[in-house]
Amino acid sequence: MIETIVHVLVLFGLVGAALMVFFFRDLLAATLAAGFFSFLVALEFYILQAPDVAISQAAIGAGLTTAIFIIAIRATTRYEGEESR
């Protein structure tokens, strides 16, 4: 029972995080939402008893990919629709 509740919460959180990535104009906030999405995917892997995959997902998805996006935002503009300098 408790497992089902956690599953439902995590899956709704995934949808919410994906919608946040889609609607944010601030690209830094969208990147952090994508990192949160990856974190929830890692949590779901852990609930589904794949801790190995969860560690990889948390390190690469939530850590390194977010860092690469942040560096890319540093090199370009922070808000969507701005003219690049």
Place this chain on the structure above:
Amino acid sequence: MKMSKIVRTGANILYPFVLIFGLYIVLHGHLTPGGGFQAGAVIATGVVLVIVANSYEAVTGMLQKVVFKAQESIGLLLFIGVAAIAITLGLPFFYNFLANSGSIFGLSVPFGPNHGDLNTAGLIPIMNIAVGIEVWGGLTVIILSMLSGLDRKEA
């Protein structure tokens, strides 16, 4: 561009803990979930945390790309070298000659369910350490290459 003081302080405080967690995963790779790749990814995440939080000049003074390239090569050489030692002993390639030998990582595993001893499994922890070193270097080189594409004065 520099991150705020909060981000920098947070990254500097979290860095050793992430590092220790990664080293824990790499050493316990044959007992608990995780292994060389996961540990390398976790340690690289810790290094990348510091890289992203600080400015380009502060980072490139301490963390140089050539060091991590060398680290990547050392990891691969250690992996293939340990595998090739078995050939020189007259055994098949990748043969686990350290298991049950009584030397380093050489204790035999007791039968049935048990806690698991760190000092077992022969070559597998050594391979895990090699892969961990290699992934640590490789993923950090990716981030440093990405960072070197930035405009120097804007970064």
